[in-house]
Amino acid sequence: MDHYPGENSMPETVDKTRVLDVKPIRCLLPIFPSSPNPQGAPFACAPPTGPFPPGVSPFYPFFTPSDHSQTPISNAVPINSFRTTANGTAGPSKRGRKKRVQPPQEAVEDISDEEDTSQRRRRRGRPRGDVNSEVDTDAAVEDILASFNLVEFDSNRRTEGDKESVAYVRLVFDLLRRKLTQIDELRGENPGAARRPDLKAGTVLLHKGIRTNVKRRVGAVPGVEIGDIFFFRIEMCVVGLHAPSMSGIDYMSVRIGENEEPIAVSIVASGGYGDNDEDADVLIYSGHGGNENADQKLERGNLALEKSLHRGNEVRVIRGIKEANSYSAKIYVYDGLYKIQESWIDKGKTGFSVFKYKLARLPGQAAGWATWKMIQQWKDGLISRDGVILPDLTSGAEKIPVSLVNDIDGEKGPSYFNYVPTLKYPRPLSPVEGSVGCFCHGGCTVGNAASCTCHQKNGHDMVYLANGIMVTPKVLIHECGSSCQCPPTCRNRVSQGGLRVRLEVFRTRNKGWGLRSWDFIRAGSYICEYAGEVVHESLADELWGENEEDYIFDATRSYRPMEIMPADFNEPAKMPFPMIISAKTSGNVARFMNHSCFPNVFWQPVSRQNDKECDLHIVFYAIKHIPPMTELTYNYGMVTPEESNQRRKTCFCGAEKCRGYFY
Incomplete structure (x- = not known):
């Protein structure tokens, strides 16, 4: 005490x-x-x-919901990890914990928030402007959650998910996690093991009931697709793919006659126990428990795996991949359904007994882990990419080559165009407003934010995290430019310097040419800008001839990337002037991005500080985590009613809620 x-x-x-x-x-x-x-x-x-x-x-946190009475009490959130206010809403602890926070494994009922943020602020006597106070975190959490229509996320969506609800939960989680990471950075704290903004964000969502697929199940999880990637285990928890945020084995009890026994429903093969994961269709998985001085026991998860072997039930498998830029140095790939074929006891490195389980992937499923292994072999030169027409479409204009590939039909490539990596203005345009650059000689950082003019133009927010991920979308981003004193490596120049992922232009089955990546793309990451020639508004009508509109970007259109996007995503872009870009004769990879009614990419106007002429660009960012070899798409937007009939085209995006046409 x-x-x-x-x-x-x-x-x-x-x-x-x-x-x-x-x-x-x-x-x-x-x-x-x-x-x-x-x-x-x-x-x-x-x-x-x-x-x-x-x-x-x-x-709470000791209570166990009545319909999940078998939840271990050890899975509750430690009482000193998150503050629980009088009305039941959760907030962060005053002290950073050195140990990981273990969130609740099962659902937590919704609790009404009768006391608003301003009331809590007055009661605690802390000003909102103090970044070191708890209320800032609370206010940031409430602001992000308030931007979503959480009323529609009812008990049905929580119990039984679909693709849209899974995307919804993951979007809320990642925006919240990014904001909490930014707050930690403002406090001068390293968001590593002690802070864990991912666990904070996940725990908030679990407490608020912003989750889906709460109902435990054997087999596939609605809305989660094979190949989906996760950067944090808590992400898998909030969408119902794998409930424990730390344990590698998820299991549930089933009734067999008058008795109950555990069966495994999912496993995470992270490689921490010497798992053999070289084969794309077979996994040798090590049990859990024990240590360097003790044998593993046939209990809990190990017993559940043994029971699943005899029952023959399907087990979801999530494979871990090494990735240096993530907190745990891993990302997780959902690889589909497996069945356990055999088990045995082996000797570990220290001579003590370890349970081993051989799992085989069920045939007929989409490629998951196999895609990652194949791409790695392409990169290492062990095998060649089939259907390559050109190894580098850019002819060296980009620092990373872009392949041109067709493994569908005999088409030899798109019509000729000149590859340019950035935007061209046909004549200099005066800047819309004064654009005096910053004087951050060592680069724009949190430490010099108070004196950074670019920082001030962005609403006193750092737009990007230290790893280049956008924190939250804005109607207009102000990046450093030619009038700034910071170096090219400044964190506020994310959209400059060319491509950062290995892309390929490929032939689709029914949409012409498309764009996808060999690398995974993290939510909020920069992808590319739309390069081409800016067209004066008076000449825009001349562009809408036959097939010309296939290579036109019209920033005057209104669009919503996704129906579930928060308000910041759905606000009209703040364009200083009507901007139309033609990429018919000169352009880059962005000209090949197709439309989708359920896209994974959104565009954002970005102004680069330049005191001599206008320097406005259209930049594309990832809405969500995008697995390798997934087509990159964005919403082309809506035109005026007068133009709709003559420009309407049939949409082949294949989304569940495709509206059937685009412009």
Whole structure:
């Protein structure tokens, strides 16, 4: 217990014989009456799992929902990791924990937020502008959640997911995680093991009920597709793919006659136990438990895997891949359904017993892990890419080559055009507003944010995290430019310097040419800009001739990248002037991006500081995590009613809610 001055001194009027020798509060389970009972005992203690005396019930984080009574109490959030206010909403701890936060494994019921952020701020007496105060984190969380229409995310969506609800939850999670990472950075804290903004974001969503596929199941999870990538285990938890945020084996109980037994529903093969994952269709998985000085036991997850072997049920497999830029140095790829074929006991490196399980991938599934291995072989030169027409479409204009590939038909390539990596203005244009650059000689950082003019133009926010990920979209981003004193490596120049992922232009089956990446692309990452020649508005009508519109970008159109996007995504772009770009004769890879009614890319106007002439660009960023070899698409937008009939085309995007046409 915490000690305070003078606590050992006791007034003479106190009967010392009635003072109890109690244990610290963390060792006990406080239980309060569920209804007033003046005759009953005012306080009672019971084990975390019960039984409980009549008229009392446990409070969070010790309670277990009645429909998931078998949830281990150890999976509850530690009481000192997140503050729970009087109304039940969660907030971050005052102290950064050194250990990982273990969020609840099962769903937490929605709790109404009767006290708004401003009331909490007044009650705590902390100003909103103090970045070191807790209320800033609370306000940031509430602001992001308020930008989504959470009312429509009802109990049905939480229980049974689909592609849209999974995308919704993951979008909210990642925007929240990025914002919490930014707050940690503003405080001068390293968002590593002690801070873990991913666990904070995930725990907030679990407490708020912003999750899907809560219902535990054997087999595929609705809305989660083979090949989907995750950067944090808590991401898998909020979409129902793998419930434990730390354990590698997820299992549930099933009734067999009058008895119940555990069966495995999913495993994460992260390579931490010497798993053999070289074969794309077979996995040798090591059990959990034990240590360097003890044998593993046939209990919990190990027992569940053994039971699944005899029952023959399907098990979801998530494979870990080494990735230096993620917190855990891994990313996770959902590889589909497997079945356990055999098990045995082996000796580990220290000589103690380890359970081994051989799992085989079910045939007929889409490629997942196999795609990653194939691409790595392309990069290493071990095998050649089939259907390559040109190894580098850019002819060296980009620092990373862009392949031109057709493994569909006999088409030899798109019509000729001159590859240019950036935008061209046919004549200099005066800047719309004064554009005095910054004087951050060592680069724009959080430390010099107060004096950075570019930072001030962005609403006193750092637009990008240290790893180049956009924090939140803006109607207009101000990047450093030619009038700034910062170096080319400045973090506020993310959209400059060319391509950063290995792209290929490929032949689609029904949409002509398309664009995709050999590399995974993280949500919020820069992809490319739309290069070409800026066309004056007076000449725009001449562009809409036969096939000309296939290579036109019209920033005057209105668009919504996704129906579930928050308000910031759906605000009209703040264009200083009507901007139309033609990429018919000169352009880059962006000219090959097709339309989709459910896209994975959005565009953003970006102004680069230049005091002599206008320097506005159209830049593309990832809406969500994009697996390798996934087509990159964006929403082309809407035209005026007068133009709609003559420009309407049939849409072949294949989205579940495709509107059937685009312009």
